[in-house]
Amino acid sequence: MGNMATIRRDIGAGHHFIFDDTLVTQPNTDMFNPEFWHAQSKVTGQAKGRGTTIFIEHESQQWVLRHFKRGGLVGKILSDQYVFLGVERSRPFEEFRLLELMQAQGLRVPVPVAARIHRRGLIYRGDLITQNIPNSRDLHHVLCHQSLQKEEWHKVGHALAAMHNCQVYHHDANVRNIMIDDDKQIWLIDFDRCYKREGEHWKQSNLDRLLRSLRKEKGKNTVFHWEEIHWHWCMEGYKATIAN
Structure with missing residues (x-):
């Protein structure tokens, strides 16, 4: 644990990525899209919480892809929209960084693979990929x-x-x-x-x-x-x- 090589990449059209380059060489928007994985028959299961979490098998890796969605009454109105306060203060980036920190401390928590946010004006949507916990x-x-x-x-x-x-x-x-x-x-x-x-x-x-x-x-x-x-x-x- 703790051998991550974290890279942040900001590209045009409001897309921001953070990823472990020992697990992902080149992040893109497709890898955060469930339909992309379904089309390749790489989805092995799903779990429903506030949103839908899907389980992916990719290049011998087992991944969990979660789209950030709001709960409660606010969720009925805003669904998956969050107010943009800065890339590093976005929920996917904060969770990625926290998992990275706990991994470095030797805690048994999911390994963060990649996160992304897509910003439009004052609003962003986001996703997180972690490694599945085997068995x-x-x-x-x-x-x-x-x-x-x-x-x-x-x-x-x-x-x-x-x-x-x-x-x-x-x-x-x-x-x-x-x-x-x-x-x-x-x-x-x-x-x-x-x-x-x-x-x-x-x-x-x-x-x-x-x-x-x-x-x-x-x-x-x-x-x-x-x-x-x-x-x-x-x-x-x-x-x-x-x-x-």
Whole structure:
């Protein structure tokens, strides 16, 4: 981790790219267009969140392409439009830079491949490509089928503490943004609107968000292998790892 060679490229017509040139030699607008990948039969799946995320197989790489879309009431009006405050302050660029930083710190987060924004006047739209986490499922999917052992909950706590030790605030630390791979390693995903933050006071609210998410899914799903004792195990792992 941490061997990225990041390049930013600004081309005409309001297109701005940032990319890891060890993974992408020449970024272009096509690679951020789902139809381009569908036409080549390189789309291996998709997931629906606020927008549609597609999974791509390209030159032996497994990629995840996400188009930035707004949620809530604002999303019904503006959909995928954001106010332009500068290229580096755009959501795709900020998430790319944050993932790059966490990669350098050795955290298990997606590898950023490329991001782009397309600006028209005061408005921009944007996309991000990351490497897919191989052989992984999100925590919600796993808990609908099986329970985690005590040491696995400890690992979830370790992962959250490692993120907080880097002073990274996760805007949406919920059960679907935690991944578990075949080696029982924990990964954190979806760092849109996340950022480096000073101090300690906000860290508990990140943990509270995840606990609310677990309780909500427990109430919603007929089968959901989670109990309050599991949260205690998670916090044991967190406290063992968090910097004093």
